Every structure is written in C-alpha cells, then in structure tokens.
Amino acid sequence: MLTEKLARVTIAHLPTPLERLPRLTAQLSGPELWIKRDDQTGLATGGNKSRKLEFLVADAARPEAGERRADTLITGGAAQSNHARQTAAAAAKCGLACLLALKGTKPPQARGNLLLDLLLGADVVWAEGRPLDEVMAQAAEELRVSDRCPYVIPYGGSNPVGASGYVAAMEELLAQCKERDLHFDHIVLPSSSGGTQAGLMVGARALGFEGRILGISIDLLTGALQRLLADLATATAEHLELGFVFAPEDFAVNDDYLGGGYGVVSDLERGAVRAMARAEGVLLDPVYTGRACGGLLDLIHRGAFGEGERVLFWHTGGTTGLFGYEL
Ligand SMILES: Cc1ncc(COP(=O)(O)O)c(C=O)c1O
Incomplete structure (x- = not known):
C-alpha cells in the first residue's frame, strides 16, 4: 500500500460502493456513467x-x-x-x-x-x-x-497528510476495478481546496492509472487551482517518499461552472441535484457535487466524451448541505 508507512485511524466505512448509474446513462445517451459513493463513508452523514x-x-x-x-x-x-x-x-x-x-x-x-x-x-x-x-x-x-x-x-x-487519504482512495478504486474487470476513461469530481484531486493524481501516477482526472472547480480560476494542485500533489508525493514532481499543466481543471461564486446555488446545481435524485435515488449537495455534476451533464450534452467511454463521477458527499441552502 502506498500509504502503509503513515499513521492512520479507522474512521470511514471503506471501501465505499462503486455503482453503475444505468438510468442516468440511458437518459443522456452519452458515455457509460458510474459513481463512487464517498457520500457513504459513514461518519455523521459522510463525505470526502x-x-x-x-x-x-x-x-x-x-x-x-x-x-x-x-x-x-x-x-x-x-x-x-x-x-x-x-x-x-x-x-x-x-x-x-x-x-x-x-x-x-x-x-x-x-x-x-x-x-x-x-x-x-x-x-x-x-x-x-x-x-x-x-x-x-x-x-x-x-x-x-x-x-x-x-x-x-x-x-x-488539504495538506500532504490529508491528501494522502485520496492516494489511498485511488488505490481502493483500482482494486475494485481489477476485481470487476473495469476501466474508466475519465474521473470527474468537484475540486476546491485541492486535497481530493491532488491525492487522486498522486495515486494515479504511482499506480499507472491512465484515465483523465477532471476537477470541476468550485471556486477558483483554472490557473490558480492548477498551481495549488501541483504544489500539493508534489508535497504529498514527497510525504509518501514517492519523489514525483507535478506541474500545473498535469491537472485537468474546468472553471466554466463557477457561476455566481462559492455556495451560490443556480439552475445548474438545482438541475443536477434533481436529475441525480430522480434518475438514481442518489442525493448530491448544492455546493460541490451539484456543481460538479451540473458541469458533467453539460459536458455530456456538448459531446465532450467519446462514444463508448466510461466516466466515473466521484461523489464527495456534502448531502447535509441540502438542509442548509435554499434549493
Ligand atoms: C462535499 C464536498 N465535495 C468536494 C469538496 C472539495 O474537496 P477538496 O477541498 O479536497 O478539493 C469539499 C470540500 O469541502 C466538499 O465538502
């Protein structure tokens, strides 16, 4: 294990489920959609x-x-x-x-x-x-x-200690993929303070994952988020004695969905929360996963994914936010 030398306590229910999204996939006639349920980590309504x-x-x-x-x-x-x-x-x-x-x-x-x-x-x-x-x-x-x-x-x-959790998460995902003979062409997730995407990228490089990891930015412009991710991923790799150095261009980031800014809920987030709830019975949150899934749905409508590709949406949690914002 990449993180085996680090001290760790058991807090989360792991591994989290890896599930198909068959009804949403059928409605969109785009790539095959899957979801990684980190909203189900078990700790007081869970999350990344x-x-x-x-x-x-x-x-x-x-x-x-x-x-x-x-x-x-x-x-x-x-x-x-x-x-x-x-x-x-x-x-x-x-x-x-x-x-x-x-x-x-x-x-x-x-x-x-x-x-x-x-x-x-x-x-x-x-x-x-x-x-x-x-x-x-x-x-x-x-x-x-x-x-x-x-x-x-x-x-x-989001420091090297915390981001190590997502290095381990990439290892967990790839073990699930191996067991089920699956591969993903793209992983899509919300990205904000960077620990989730940076950790996944360190894990991806260490384990040879060749798909694209696309962060839908929640609050930063692409350049700023890419710089933050490169610094954090490099520091995380150093913390794990992996010796990788990352450049900002190594990170796929999309800042098209910043809308009115952090926590400003618009039709994009509302539409995605409803679509996922009604097609799959899965609850997203209005700030992070609603925005990221809204971005994913828009990219699918624009034909950004190839025919026959498989896309994993990483659900990072936050569902409790549904009770803290007006939807
Ligand atoms: C539900 C949810 N998803 C995604 C994120 C973003 O993760 P990161 O800060 O590691 O980029 C957060 C951060 O608070 C979050 O609460």
Whole structure:
C-alpha cells in the first residue's frame, strides 16, 4: 500500500460502493456513467473529509518529540462546511475536543451542517470578517495558554497528510476495478481546496492509472487551482517518499461552472441535484457535487466524451448541505 508507512485511524466505512448509474446513462445517451459513493463513508452523514481525517487525526495523536498528544482539533470553513462537520464528528469519535472557526456571523437558526457541528459538541467561533487562518491561530494560542494541546487542520484538510487519504482512495478504486474487470476513461469530481484531486493524481501516477482526472472547480480560476494542485500533489508525493514532481499543466481543471461564486446555488446545481435524485435515488449537495455534476451533464450534452467511454463521477458527499441552502 502506498500509504502503509503513515499513521492512520479507522474512521470511514471503506471501501465505499462503486455503482453503475444505468438510468442516468440511458437518459443522456452519452458515455457509460458510474459513481463512487464517498457520500457513504459513514461518519455523521459522510463525505470526502472522512478519508483525509483518518490520516490527520492519527497525525494529531503522534506529536513531534517533546510535544504532547493533541487534545483538541481546530479547523475552519464556511458556515455550512462539510469539512468542519466531519472534523467535529471525527473529534467526537476519537475522544477529542473540537473548535471550529466559521466564516461570517452567527445565523439566527442553526441548520444543516452547523446544526450537526453543535450536536457533535464542537465549539464554534465566528470569524466576522477576519481571515480564518488568523482566527484559528488565535484560538490555538488561547488553548495553549490554558495548558491544552491543539492540532490545527488547514482549510479543507488539504495538506500532504490529508491528501494522502485520496492516494489511498485511488488505490481502493483500482482494486475494485481489477476485481470487476473495469476501466474508466475519465474521473470527474468537484475540486476546491485541492486535497481530493491532488491525492487522486498522486495515486494515479504511482499506480499507472491512465484515465483523465477532471476537477470541476468550485471556486477558483483554472490557473490558480492548477498551481495549488501541483504544489500539493508534489508535497504529498514527497510525504509518501514517492519523489514525483507535478506541474500545473498535469491537472485537468474546468472553471466554466463557477457561476455566481462559492455556495451560490443556480439552475445548474438545482438541475443536477434533481436529475441525480430522480434518475438514481442518489442525493448530491448544492455546493460541490451539484456543481460538479451540473458541469458533467453539460459536458455530456456538448459531446465532450467519446462514444463508448466510461466516466466515473466521484461523489464527495456534502448531502447535509441540502438542509442548509435554499434549493
Ligand atoms: C462535499 C464536498 N465535495 C468536494 C469538496 C472539495 O474537496 P477538496 O477541498 O479536497 O478539493 C469539499 C470540500 O469541502 C466538499 O465538502
């Protein structure tokens, strides 16, 4: 295993199902569509961050010489952050405290992910316009002063430790493909803080996956996301002692679907959420998988995939967001 030397805790239900999407495929008369169900990782409504947290939480429990084991996980994100919710759940499962720095101000009612953050016992600090990194660093300092030992997880869990979860995920997918004698020409997924796509690319290079891994950008322009992905993938490969170097052009990214910006739900996301729900009984989320699937459906309509090709949509979770946004 590519990640066998890394410390890891068991948080996610793995392997996640790999399923055909026969009715959606038939409706679209395009490529053969499949789905990887990382919305089914099992941790408090699941999602891609569960895989990253298996490595991040283990890292928090194995401090550098001289320091103590962490007793508190700190992370940050949007008010409806799926990453924050899964971090709160991982902390609860592992007996740690959790502090979340969330963008904006406290809403009148806690819904969706925020409702679950609170149920899971996390403390929430509202950033109220301050940069999240600053809020997290300040919270960590205050905890240290009161003799606690915080572990700060960056935005989206996207550092080499977290991205290693998706190197392992690529290995898992290729094992499923081998068992079922399947191959995919394309993998399509939402891409934002980059850990998911970067990890998959490191795994793909290490294991010789030859299909294209297309990230539908959620909030960054193509060039910025490609640079972020190249740096993160190179650092992740180094963390795993693989010695690969990635360039921005190595990453397939599409920024045509940014619409009104992060979390602004439009007809693209609404249409994709409904199409997947009604054709397959699978729930997407309005921010990430709704946008990425909307992009995928549009690309299919435009004939971007060859006849007879097989496309895997990687469902990265976030379904709880359905209860936090107006659809
Ligand atoms: C449901 C969902 N999908 C995709 C992503 C994007 O993954 P990454 O940040 O690793 O690019 C996120 C990030 O928060 C997410 O919550």
